[in-house]
Amino acid sequence: MRTQLKIFNVVKDVCxxxxxxxxxxxxxxxxxxxxxxxxxxxxxxxLLARELHxxxxxxxxxxxxxKRYGLISxxxxxxxxxxxxxxxLVDEFRKIVPKIVSNINLRRLRLGYFNxxxxxxxFPVHGKMRIILWxxxxxxxxxxxxxxxxxxxxxxxxxxxxxxxxxxxxxxxRIKEVLKPDQNDLIIIxxxxxxxxxxxxxLTTLMTILNMQIKENSFMA
Numbered sequence: 318m319r320t321q322l323k324i325f326n327v328v329k330d331v332c333x334x335x336x337x338x339x340x341x342x343x344x345x346x347x348x349x350x351x352x353x354x355x356x357x358x359x360x361x362x363x364l365l366a367r368e369l370h371x372x373x374x375x376x377x378x379x380x381x382x383x384k385r386y387g388l389i390s391x392x393x394x395x396x397x398x399x400x401x402x403x404x405x406l407v408d409e410f411r412k413i414v415p416k417i418v419s420n421i422n423l424r425r426l427r428l429g430y431f432n433x434x435x436x437x438x439x440f441p442v443h444g445k446m447r448i449i450l451w452x453x454x455x456x457x458x459x460x461x462x463x464x465x466x467x468x469x470x471x472x473x474x475x476x477x478x479x480x481x482x483x484x485x486x487x488x489x490x491r492i493k494e495v496l497k498p499d500q501n502d503l504i505i506i507x508x509x510x511x512x513x514x515x516x517x518x519x520l521t522t523l524m525t526i527l528n529m530q531i532k533e534n535s536f537m538a
Contacts, residue, residue, distance in 0.1 A: 324352065324410045325528055331382045341382075342375045346521050351379060352399070353417065355389060356407040361396035370513055413438050414523065416496045419512060426476075426488040428463035429508025433516040435523055436496045440503035443468045443477040452505060455525055461507040461518030469498035 328348045334340045347369045354360055354368060362380065366373045380397055383389045388403035399407065416436035423432065442448045449466050456464035467489070468477050474489045496504055505522065509515035 322410055322413070322527060324349070324406050325524060327383075327386055327388065327406065328352075328524070331379065331386075341378055343369070343371050343379055344521075345524055346517050347371060347375075348379060348383075349520055349524065350516075351383070352388070352403065352407050355397055355399045355403070356411070359395040359398040365397065413527065417520075418495055419516065421492060421495050421506065423488045423491065423506075425485055426465055426492075427508075428465060429461075429515070430510055431512045431515045432465075432506050432508045433512070433519040434492070434496060434504060434506040435519055436498055437503040437505070437523070437526070438499070439501050441468065441501045442466070442503055443470065443475070445477075449477060452522065452526065455522040456505070456507045456518050459518040459521040460514050461509050461522075463508040465504075465506040465508070467492065467504040467506070469493075469500055469502040469504065471500050474498065474504065 328345045331348045332341060332343065332345050350369060351365060354365065360368075362373055362376050365380075366376045369376065371379075380389065380391065383403075384391065386402075387400055388406060389397050390400050391397050414435060414437055416434075418434045419432070421432055421434055442452075452466055453464045466477065467474050474493045476485065476489075492504060492506070498504060505519065507515045507519040507522070509518060
């Protein structure tokens with residue numbers, strides 16, 4: 318069973334309504350995205366507002382809540398940066414989710430205008446239709462138009478439960494080149510009409526999947 322990641326407890330609490338306070342106008346996706354952006358480099362409030370597609374007042378609230386956790390610091394010169402605790406929190410997450418990418422150049426496997434992809438370490442689903450359909454439905458429910466679910470095997474990247482078709486070899490090779498999976502890694506690619514919707518559907522689904530702490534002998538059977 319996959320252990321609970323601390324980052325999800327933080328994400329949920331940052332979004333929690335406070336008694337006597339106006340409910341925040343951001344969601345768990347925006348909190349996770351903020352931490353991932355700051356893991357790459359410091360960012361101003363204005364840049365975060367553009368990347369998150371929310372107002373600066375909402376960004377200010379989000380930043381203040383993350384500061385209370387001791388996860389980010391702010392200064393006029395660099396804007397918002399992760400603290401040591403913030404780095405450790407995101408690093409723990411990135412060990413399980415080392416790759417999050419946008420707009421993989423697909424042709425035959427292209428299921429929408431824009432896409433976002435993620436690699437989850439050691440998450441075998443080949444032959445487990447229930448979990449495959451569940452992930453696909455989550456992507457749709459979270460705002461995506463379609464989903465492509467792939468498994469890395471000893472023979473390469475396949476589309477479970479079908480396997481590998483000759484017509485998809487080029488795209489599968491490109492996906493493998495971009496995400497660099499190892500055996501039993503799971504790849505999820507979401508498609509949508511905008512890049513924002515594709516990524517939001519993907520990361521929201523990702524949080525649900527990892528929060529489930531799925532047992533091999535029950536849900537994933």
